[in-house]
Amino acid sequence: RKWQVAIRRQLERAAAPKQLESLSRALAESKGSQMEVPGQYMDIKEPMPDQHVKVERVLPDIALVDRNMACHRRISIRGNDGKLYHFLVEATGAAISSSDERFLQLCQFMNRCMEKEKQTRRRNMRLHIRPVVGLAPRCRLIADDPKSISLMEVLEDNLASRGHTPDGLALKFSEKAQMLAKTEKDPLMAAMNEVADILHDTVLLDYIRAQIPTNAHLWSFRKHLAVQYACQVLVSHALFAPSVTPSRLIISQTQGNIVLAGAAPSLSKDLTKMQDPNDLVPFRMTRMLTTLLSPVGLEGGFSAALGASALALSHPHRQLKHHLAAMLREELISSGAGVTPGKPGQMGSETGRQLLAKAFNCADQVMNRVTALSPATAVKNENVKGDEIPPPLNNKVIQLIMNAADPVKQIQMPCLWHPWA
Secondary structure, three states: HHHHHHHHHHHHHHOOEEEHHHOOOOHHHHHOOOOOOOOOOOOOOOHHHOOOOEEEEEOOOOEEEOOOEEEEEEEEEOOOOOOOOOEEEEEEHHHHHHHHHHHHHHHHHHHHHHHHHHHHHOOOOOOOOOEEEEOOOEEEEEEOOOEEEEEHHHHHHHHOOOOHHHHHHHHHHHHHHHHHHHHOOOHHHHHHHHHHHHHOOOOHHHHHHHHOOOHHHHHHHHHHHHHHHHHHHHHHHHOOOOOOHHHHEEEEEEOOOOOOOOOOOEEEEOOOOEOOOOOOOOOOOHHHHHHHHHHHHHHHHHEEEEEEHHHHOHHHHHOOOOOOOOHHHHHHOOOOOOOOOOOOOOOEEEEEEHHHHHHHHHHHHHHHHHHHHHHHHHHHHOOOOOOOOOOOOOHHHHHHHHHHHOHHHHHHOOOHOOOOO
């Protein structure tokens, strides 16, 4: 993509931090105000404004940041507690912003469900959430961690030192597969092996290891990463979200928190049910991620956390299904379902009942996926005769991980999904 290289060169020239006073003199001169730091009303708990952190000042340097294949301005706010709070200023559509806010509220409720379950509480399991604050219909603030990096950025840094690009590697894979189609029985795997010689599976592990001082910290990082990724994978898999690309997989380099940017429920075209994205793999578990997590972390911490989180969310007393139905109902309305022709924004009682039935139908599909991964379901359905060895309680989880980590299925994904990463 020559146009992409040209645009990146232009952005690198404009990447120098701008001064806040040239953009907003009012913010530059505001010191010790009573304005609160954004993002403190995200919790489900009753807000306590007296205990909220106030803005001490907005730092004068406004940086340009590349996140999720887009460039944003990042502002830094110093609170009256002495800490720095970083936010990305993002321009987006009103419908996307509202959908993201509903998804964050659902994640907050899921965190509450995990706090009430013993198995998830002892593992300190909760979804890492980036607060999103709307400023205008097409502008919002997203909390940002300067120490976070996407998998695509790691690939770009590694390949740039050797004169390659991620898109060039994808093009080479496609060309090699076409060339070997006449001579090899499995041209995709043969092309994958040639690409693997250029990009080793330890690239991500080496990058993270360079940021962490000791092996003890690295062990804690990998343990926390396995738990965090299990939570994110369960939610995205249950909501029928497509498998993420490297640019949407954002990892904190120091803490191990992970975010799947852009994860949202997938609805069918007729808006009557959830739509399976038809990906060959249920979630991203490529060779670099398996190397970073290690076989012990994958078979131990990751699989156990995935089953524990499914157990917490599928508990009948948590009432997750009703919260899902409420969120999916709003998604259906924003997608255009339930609006009476000729009367924009109005819904009749009959249409409202049909819309609610569709929302509960979608919620049932989501809950079926969550319940299928729960160990309680395996115990309930266990039917062993005689001396047969019963399957493990997390048998469904193991099958899901095996499907995700299968290289034969991964190489059949689109080239820009980067199955070698």
